[in-house]
Amino acid sequence: MHHAADSSLGNGSLRSDRKTALVLLNMGGPENLDEVEAYLYRLFCDRHLIRLPGGPLLQKPLARLISRRRAPKSREHYRQIGGKSPLLDWSERQARALQSRLGTSWQTYVLMRYTAPRSQEVLWQIRNDGIEQALVLPLYPQYAEATSGSSIADFQQAAATLFPELAYAVIPQWYDWPAYLDALAARIDEGLQQFPAERRGEVPLLFSAHAMPQKVVDRGDPYLGQVLATVSSLVQRFPEREWHLGFQSRSGPVRWTGPALTALLDKFAKTGRNEVLVVPVSFVSDHVETLYEIDIELRAEALQRGLRQLVRSPSLNDHDDFIEALAELARHHLSLCC
Numbered sequence: 001m002h003h004a005a006d007s008s009l010g011n012g013s014l015r016s017d018r019k020t021a022l023v024l025l026n027m028g029g030p031e032n033l034d035e036v037e038a039y040l041y042r043l044f045c046d047r048h049l050i051r052l053p054g055g056p057l058l059q060k061p062l063a064r065l066i067s068r069r070r071a072p073k074s075r076e077h078y079r080q081i082g083g084k085s086p087l088l089d090w091s092e093r094q095a096r097a098l099q100s101r102l103g104t105s106w107q108t109y110v111l112m113r114y115t116a117p118r119s120q121e122v123l124w125q126i127r128n129d130g131i132e133q134a135l136v137l138p139l140y141p142q143y144a145e146a147t148s149g150s151s152i153a154d155f156q157q158a159a160a161t162l163f164p165e166l167a168y169a170v171i172p173q174w175y176d177w178p179a180y181l182d183a184l185a186a187r188i189d190e191g192l193q194q195f196p197a198e199r200r201g202e203v204p205l206l207f208s209a210h211a212m213p214q215k216v217v218d219r220g221d222p223y224l225g226q227v228l229a230t231v232s233s234l235v236q237r238f239p240e241r242e243w244h245l246g247f248q249s250r251s252g253p254v255r256w257t258g259p260a261l262t263a264l265l266d267k268f269a270k271t272g273r274n275e276v277l278v279v280p281v282s283f284v285s286d287h288v289e290t291l292y293e294i295d296i297e298l299r300a301e302a303l304q305r306g307l308r309q310l311v312r313s314p315s316l317n318d319h320d321d322f323i324e325a326l327a328e329l330a331r332h333h334l335s336l337c338c
Contacts, residue, residue: 004226005174005329006336009152011159012167014133014337021107021126021134022330023168024095025151028112029085029287035115036075040067042114048150081291088112090285090317091139097323102330107131113151119158127163134168135330135337139284141180142230143173144212144223169337171329175226176233179325183316184230184281185237191277191313203275204242206264207231209282210289211247211256224257230281248293262301269305276302277311284316 014020030039044050044063052062078084088110095108102108107129111122126134136155138148152170159166174180188205195203209227217224231245246261261278268276278294294312302310316322 003174003176003178005171005177005333008169008333008337009172010136010167010169010337012133014135014167014169014334016334016338018133019105019107019131020334021109021129021131022095022098022102023109023111023122023126023134023136023155024091024098025111025113025136025138025148025155026087026091026140026285027147027151028115029087030078031084031088031115033075033078033083036078037067037071039114040070040074043067046114046150048153049146077288077292080296081288085287086291087285087287088115090287093318094139094285094323094326097318097320098327098330101323101327106330111151111155113154119154120162123158123162123166126166132165132167134166135333136168136170137326137330138170138172140282141173141177141284142175142209142223142226142282144216145221146212146216146223148172169333171333173222173226174329175230177325177329179328180322181230181233181237183319183322183325184234184279186321187313187316187319188234188238188277188279191279191311194311195275195277195309199275201241203277204244204268204273205235205238206261206276206278207234207243207245208248208261208278208280208294209245211250211258211260214255214257217257227282234279234281248298249289261298265298265302265305265307268307274306274308275311276307276309277313279313280315284322286315286317290315 030036041063044066045060047059052059091110095110099108109122111117111119138151140148192200192203212223235243244264246259246264247257248261250256250260280290283289299310
């Protein structure tokens with residue numbers, strides 16, 4: 001059976017008799033409140049992520065302006081979830097768990113796009129460890145040019161400069177990997193356990209994904225289609241249950257993919273639905289989008305509209321079934337490359 005996870009980008013062929021670096025790519029996040037503005041600046045400088053008006057020349061000055069303006073609000077969000085982003089911690093825990101699962105023929109590394117450890121540092125480390133081949137795994141199940149695309153391009157550029165002899169393959173997306181879907185379904189079951197048994201069967205699922213500017217989707221970015229594919233695979237596992245897909249993290253004056261999560265809460269309030277389980281599908285680890293946007297902001301919006309209970313299904317984080325899913329994905333991919 002063919003899965004999206006089978007498609008690969010890379011250079012050179014990998015060999016099964018060599019030690020393989022498994023490089024986990026993620027976005028990164030501020031490690032303390034003082035880092036928030038610098039983190040936002042690096043984010044807004046990336047033309048993969050966002051093309052500010054005025055072309056490449058004006059990107060940096062505009063990024064400086066926007067990050068300065070947004071930093072106070074953003075700092076407050078991070079302050080409310082513990083004063084930092086937990087993304088590096090989770091990614092490192094995932095890497096350690098994968099290391100023990102995969103054994104000595106693999107070595108795991110974490111590489112962040114906008115905060116340390118960055119690509120140069122990680123590639124030097126792989127080189128110093130004497131490893132000659134790598135499998136690159138973005139921790140974004142669905143491919144978007146702004147997230148996976150930017151992280152992969154960053155890795156490829158650094159590899160070409162610092163370690164041109166490195167043979168590597170990339171798993172660009174794994175939104176339909178069966179073991180990943182199993183792990184997500186198990187988190188949905190855990191989330192549903194938090195509702196009273198007699199009403200559990202009636203609780204609708206509100207799937208949430210990070211919004212994308214509509215013009216990016218119109219240009220042919222595969223992200224939205226892959227989110228829909230993930231959701232439809234999950235929905236089949238919960239037949240008869242009402243479900244909706246909404247989008248979060250919409251900001252700025254452009255047209256975003258919709259509907260917004262709050263518009264769906266309005267709909268629930270109108271139809272007298274007063275309990276809902278929110279299931280984030282485009283993030284695998286807890287960070288500001290789950291801990292602040294859903295747990296604090298969206299929950300407050302739900303209560304304002306008269307809903308009784310808004311629960312979020314637990315994130316995949318370092319759950320055993322999710323780690324096993326990633327380990328299987330890595331082994332499967334290496335077997336295809338060799």
